Amino acid sequence: MGLDFSVVPQYLDIILLGCAWTIGITLAAAVLSFFGRIIFAVIALYTPWVIRQPFRLIAWVFMGTPLLLQLFLIYFGLVQIGIDLPAFLAGIIGLGLHFAVYNSELIQTAILSVDKGQMEAARTVGLSRGQALRKVVIPQAVRSVIPPIGNNMIALLKDSALVSVIGVSELTLSAQRVIGRTYRPFEFYLMAAAFYYVINLGMEWVLRKIERRISLSR
Amino acid sequence: MTDQKDFVQIRHAQKAFGKLEVLKDISLNVERGQIVAIIGPSGSGKSTLLRAINDLDPLTGGEILLDGVQVNKTLPHRQYEKHINEMRQQIGMVFQHFNLFPHLTARENVTMAPKMLKGLSTEEADALAEEQLDKVGMLERIDYYPSQLSGGQKQRVAIARAFAMRPKLMLFDEATSALDPELVDEVNQVMKTLAEEHMTMIIVTHEMDFAAAVCDRVLFMDQGVVVEEGPPEVVFRNPTQERTREFLRKHLAGAK
């Protein structure tokens, strides 16, 4: 039995819908992780021990255990305590938190390496410490970590395939479902791979645009 | 409002970093509209004194008053924060290394604090930015980022940023010493304009010519004390203290 791509057009809509889910989940998780890692960094650096410590515990759990397990925990586990999340939402939260925690140290370091004179200049015009952090220090820290965070988004895209295990019909699961009907794994896995690659290229393109845009303001 | 003579009062200012005494009982009054230069060797405490005035380096003893209000009051933390933020809005500061916000344009550098703290609308803030940047000759570069400006231009924007809060007092800490020599003049020019408008200023500088031309009074500091003070003619031409003479000898010789 050779390769036969003639069945592909017939199932293209399912695959494209899978792409849309993959893109949507990746973007949502990226946004969540973006703000999440800033919040984690601020908590780690600027809050008293009683607040900081529980968050560190959460961070350890997210860093030291498999993402797959975390997804199971959020989707199947939380139901038991009355939190019944739709699968896609559980997926976004799992992915988002995982990546937020993984990179919050990057932002912490970036915040600490913003020139001390920036905080001083902001305080000198009358901003409070919080205002200065929000408007002066953190925006600069975030700009300085855009390139590594960009690479991270690519990793996030690839890891988004894991949410297929909790039944989100993203690209990988869509391909699997089509394969279940057509018995053509090679064609459809290959196709899914091609779509991941295209999405990847698109993301890199957007990231390059962003980097170029902020290059003057650093 | 207080007596014009006591617009800025520094009373028995003391500052120690751990065991290192950096300011040893410094007192100084500045009249409204007066311009005071502080000169002295590196490490003598000039920056620390300036930074104590807006509480960036809090004093360990003594008082600082601006227009009759004590800057370094003893208050519970929250109230103190509120108080000091209000005081700092009235005290503009210009740093040796500009400390412009690199992620904001010249316009945004100027408008950020007035918008956040004085509730200016975008139109009002833009008008203010145009006015202030025009005054320092930077209107043409209003939408440039600091990375697109020369040192002298950055410093002029930094002056506009400080001035946009309409401060009662301006502090300059070696505003021109990080600049290439050919850029010093444009910044000095701006400072002269402020002087002509009778802005009250305290200027730490190593440019004796500028101090002599612009300032009403010169303070010579060494090792945390004011060794000598007086009008520039006297301090520069006929200093009474040997330490002042020695400093000026070295400095004027080095500068020429």
Ligand SMILES: Nc1ncnc2c1ncn2[C@@H]1O[C@H](COP(=O)(O)OP(=O)(O)O)[C@@H](O)[C@H]1O
């Ligand atoms: N944050 C600080 N911690 C410890 N020592 C300091 C600090 N800031 C300044 N000093 C010390 O205080 C002295 C005076 O410094 P400074 O006020 O910067 O002098 P100047 O501006 O006259 O060169 C120096 O010996 C300096 O090393």
Ligand SMILES: [Mg+2]
């Ligand atoms: Mg200094």
